[in-house]
Amino acid sequence: MERLTGRIILLWGWRRSLTAFLAGAFAVLSQAPYDFFAVCFISFPVLVWLLDGATVAPRSGALRRIAPAFAIGWWFGFGYFLAGLWWVGGAVLVEAESFAWALPFAVFGIPALLAFFYGFACAVARPLWSNGLGRIAALAFAFGLAEWLRSFLFTGFPWNAIGYAAMPVPLMMQSASAVGMVGMNVLAVFVFALPALFADRRHLRLGLTLGAVLVTAHLAFGYVRLATPATADGPTLAVRIVQPDIDLSEKWDADVRDRIFRTMLELSAKPPEAGQPVPQLILWPETSVPFFFTERPDALTALGEMLGDGQLLVAGAMREESGRATGEETRYYNSVIAINDKGEIVDAVDKVHLVPFGEYMPFADLLARFGLEQVVAGPMNLSPGASRHAIAAPNGLRALPFVCYEIIFPDLIAVDATSADIIVNVTNDAWFGDTPGPYQHFRQAQVRAVETGLPLVRAANTGISGLVDPQGRIVDALAINVRGVIDASIPSYRRDARVAGGARVNGLIILFVFGALGLGMVLRQGLRPN
Template sequence: MERLGGRIILLWGWRRALVAFLAGALAVLGQAPYDFFAACFVSFPVLVLLIDGAAGDPGAGALRRLRPAFAVGWWFGFGYFLAGLWWIGTALLVEADSFAWALPFAVIGIPLVLAIFYGFAVVVARAMWSGGIGRIAALAFGFALAEWLRGFLFTGFPWNAIGYAAMPVPLMMQGVSVVGMNGMNALAVFVFAMPALLVSRRHLRLGAVLAVLIVAADLGFGYLRLAAPEPAGAKQLDVRIVQPSVDLAEKWDATVRDRIFATMLALSSQPPQKDRAKPQLIIWPETAVPFLFTERPDALTALGDILADGQMLLAGAIREEGAASGGGEERYYNSVVAINDRGEIADAVDKVHLVPFGEYMPLEGLFHRLGIDQFVAGPMSLSAGTQRHPLVLPGGIRGVPFICYEAIFSGQVGVDVASGDIILNVTNDAWFGNTPGPYQHFRQAQVRAAENGMPLLRAANNGISAVVDSRGRVIDALAIDARGVIDAHVPISRQATISPGQRGINGYAVMMVFAVLAFATTVRRRLRAN
């Protein structure tokens, strides 16, 4: 082990970059759909050893001394994001004639940029680097800080945060309800990197004890939380989730819209599945309605005809405001609309966090002059909603809707669901086909349920649609590309361990514990050297 570790430490030039790249790519195996988290026990120790050898010229300035560390982190991040996000490019192939030219920018350009965060993580760690367990703590703090920044800088994209690799099953998800994603990211890196101590054996016993205690506490808490019974008097909701598996090549084709809508009506109105009650709530995926209601008022009449007394439909739809109703400039919103049993739109919630380049164009004027209006096929450019609010469902239950990737923003979900009873997630992952993308998206939504102690109802055009309980356990689901419905009886009881605010404080506290440990070890080492 010492000989292998020494060889990794002494790597230089392109060999060091290649090993860092491969270590990052290997770490992706810890994410869905692979869930092979053991790979991270190789990737992160290799990263630690590469950082050991990334010492800059002692006579250079501070920034130049940290440049080799940034390079190691950047190559690790580039491998991680390239191997983990290559599937984004499949969205550009839906209308390949128009968008295939942008494939390199999506597949390579996005990982190139995101890798900067991991380069920053390693720079932060290297600035507090020392021997033994101190450098493991420094790396945990650096990555947790980088993942926190990745959640909001440049509109935010916290996809595949390292902490998810430590939560492949509900038993291992429960800790996130106490320390949030910030805490889980820090703890995951700390435990994953611990085998690096096998090389020098300094602090090995201490590191092994701490790693075992962290894992045991996580599993023990998970067991106790999963074993806790549902509280008496919980509200109940009978739901139907519709997964139509509509071909995106036809989605906005005017000649087939009526057929698509008829399919949605047929799936929604079929008899309940065996041993299931008639649904009180029916949920359609993101943009499931293939036209504007302002252009097709007869569609609302048709919906009123299939909805029984007391039933409600939540449908993903493009909502229009402005010129068509005499209100000035046209604006379009990606929305969830609530339709009552009279075929009336009773409420609507617009998507607040839009996808850059997919739903709107940053620097729109500049790109328009270049002849670029949108990178992903769609009917129009969208405007962002201003505020999310709960929708009142049958029985007075309050459902908080999140459209597409809004569900991956841990902190924002925690704030927005504070006034709700259930998490609603509608999405259209058909853009990405049967790739790792939909599985990764579902896992992150599933963790939101465990994190907030609230059930999750998820409707996806081609999967993965699911009903998830308040502990992150999947009650029922539909596979990728399946067409059908889920009928489920869902207990509605909020079982959050602590408040979102306290969870955030706990996560920051975990990060600071590692920062203090790293800093104290560094200071002690320097004092000894003097």
């Protein structure tokens, strides 16, 4: 072990960068759909040893002292995000004749930008570096800080946060309800990096004891929480989830729109299987309506005829607001629309958190000043919703909708879900095919159910659609590239609206405790006589 550690510490130049890149790429095997979290017990010790060797002359300036650590973190992050997000490139190839030029940015550019967060983490950790356990605490603090910042800076994109590696199954997801994703990120990095102590054995016994305590508490808390079922309190809601499996190449083809719409109607109107109740709420995926209702009022009539008495359809659809009366431009929204049994639109919730470059062009006004009207006037320019609210569902329940990747933002869900009984997620992951992307997306949605203590109902165009209980267990699901429906009854659960907010606070406390521990250890080492 000491010989291997020494060789890693002494790596230089391209060999050090390549090792960091490979360590980061290897760590992706801990994420869905692979869920082999043990790889992190290799990747993070390697990262620690690489940072051990990131030294410069004592009298170097502050930036020069952290530059080697930043470079190591950037290469680690580039490997991690490239191996974990390569499938994003599939989205631009769906309409390759128009967007193939963006493939290098999608595959390499996004990982290169996200890697700056891990470069930042290592740059923050290096000044707090000390021997033994102190540097492990410093790394955990720095990565926790970086992952927290990644959840909101530059619109935020907390995809595949390190903490998910410690939550491959519901037993290991329950801790998120107590410490949130911030706490999970910190604790996961701390435990994963502990094998680095085997190299010089400084603080080894203390580190292994702390690791054992944390892992035992993690598993025990999960066991106790799963053994104590969430308390059903109130009416149930019979739900039908529709997964139409529509080919994206046909999605907006004017010649097949009617056929797509008929498919949706037929799936929604199917009699329930024996033993299943007649659905009270029918859920369609994101942009499942292949036209604007303002252009096709006959579609609302058809929906009213299809829906039975008291049934409510909640469908993902594009919505437009004409600006003719005010002289403004027409606005388009990616929305969730509620339609009653009379074919009337009774509510609509617009997507608030749009995908940059996918649904809108950042800095559109600035680009337009440079004559780039063609770029900013493309079909990607949607308008964000002003706010989110719960839709009134049958039996007096409240269903809070999140469109596509909105479900991956823990703080967003924690704030909005306090007024809901059910979380609804509509998405269209067909853009990414049968790649790790849809599995990763579904996993993050599972954890949101655990954090909020609310059941999750999810409809995806080509999968993964499913029903998840408040403890993250999959009640039923449809696989990728399958056409069908799920019928299920959802109880309403007694819950404390403060749970998710409390977990966020606990997570931040853990973050600062580890930061203080790292700082304390480096100060203690500096004061120790030579």
